[in-house]
Amino acid sequence: MNQTDDNAEALRAGAExxxxxxxxxxxxxxxxxxxVHIGAGEARLGITLGFPCSDYAPELGAxxxxxxxxxxxxxxxxxxxxxxxxxxxxxxTLKPLENVxxxxxxxxxxxxxxxxxxxxxxxxxxxAQGAKVGLLDADIYGPSQPMIMGLSGQKPTSVDGKxxxxxxxxGVAVMSIGFLIDAEQPMAWRGPMVTQALTxxxxxxxxxxxxxxxxxxxxxxxxIQLTLSQRVPVSGAVIVTTPQDIALLDARKGLKMFEKVxxxxxxxxxxxxxxVCSNCGHAEHIFGAGGGASxxxxxxxxxxxxxxxxxxxxxxxxxxxPTVVAEPASLRAQAYFKMARRTAAALATMNxxxxxxxxxxxxxxT
Numbered sequence: 417m418n419q420t421d422d423n424a425e426a427l428r429a430g431a432e433x434x435x436x437x438x439x440x441x442x443x444x445x446x447x448x449x450x451x452v453h454i455g456a457g458e459a460r461l462g463i464t465l466g467f468p469c470s471d472y473a474p475e476l477g478a479x480x481x482x483x484x485x486x487x488x489x490x491x492x493x494x495x496x497x498x499x500x501x502x503x504x505x506x507x508x509t510l511k512p513l514e515n516v517x518x519x520x521x522x523x524x525x526x527x528x529x530x531x532x533x534x535x536x537x538x539x540x541x542x543x544a545q546g547a548k549v550g551l552l553d554a555d556i557y558g559p560s561q562p563m564i565m566g567l568s569g570q571k572p573t574s575v576d577g578k579x580x581x582x583x584x585x586x587g588v589a590v591m592s593i594g595f596l597i598d599a600e601q602p603m604a605w606r607g608p609m610v611t612q613a614l615t616x617x618x619x620x621x622x623x624x625x626x627x628x629x630x631x632x633x634x635x636x637x638x639x640i641q642l643t644l645s646q647r648v649p650v651s652g653a654v655i656v657t658t659p660q661d662i663a664l665l666d667a668r669k670g671l672k673m674f675e676k677v678x679x680x681x682x683x684x685x686x687x688x689x690x691x692v693c694s695n696c697g698h699a700e701h702i703f704g705a706g707g708g709a710s711x712x713x714x715x716x717x718x719x720x721x722x723x724x725x726x727x728x729x730x731x732x733x734x735x736x737x738p739t740v741v742a743e744p745a746s747l748r749a750q751a752y753f754k755m756a757r758r759t760a761a762a763l764a765t766m767n768x769x770x771x772x773x774x775x776x777x778x779x780x781x782t
Contacts (some may be wrong), residue, residue, distance in 0.1 A: 438761035449463060459491045462498075501627040509646075517628070525635070538759065551588050552621075565586070571596070582621055614644055650679045652763045653681050653682060654759060655674075658703045683719060689724060694727065
């Protein structure tokens, strides 16, 4: 083995020993290093991650240059970063949707914690990072995604009379019962009708090929939520809460519900974590501090993000242009982008779905 080969092996070993902060594991454990080249004046690395990462290259590149300083010496480092999003396992009793790789449920134990705004910005952040994303508004009684996504008053179409085409907003395919009813019409339906409506919206929508379908779940942990969790093939769930104790009590119930139906909880999102005054810049934890982090430690899951309490987030959602789209470079939007990256990275470490690789076996009488 010559010196160049030795250097290349040292570069690979160094790169594989780097622990990615979003994956929570080394690049070697993630089998993410796909290309290694080292020359007299420059080095190249190819990295493939299992989550959307189109704007992660500058951050990862800087971290790798520091981590590999001894190996690189005076050489420059060129990083070729790409993503490869795969399907992950769902509940054992269910089969994944044919063209949807991963369904991610966004849930809360109670209403009023910003679940729908969080779900919309999560979907938009993934789409902005290059993923193919859909958003299903599963809150039959109080659908809010038509307003948040700027689609109020619009109706879906159908080519074959069997499947509905989702509406498109900011690069995301969206479906909601709110598209099919009058905005002021109350949904006086009992539980079985609600679950049937949701399963039809899920199964009778022509989603196309999706990497992620974000499901904005109805708030609470009653019969409807439990039934939906048992019928929808979910790859992972996100629990949204605020820091206050009363919200955390209900969030814990939501987490335990998903455990009961064998849906992995990817982590906790603490919404309205801190308020920064728009006039003086004073930061204040209006609803308390550290509740989401404490709950995450208690149940052994990740704290995916601490999102700010900011009037502009409310204004942008009410105006149909959520924060991730309205001001992508702002600090409040970056909090959503980092939360989305942690969520997708947590999903990327899960067991993959291999059911699609097996042939369908039919038994026929002859």
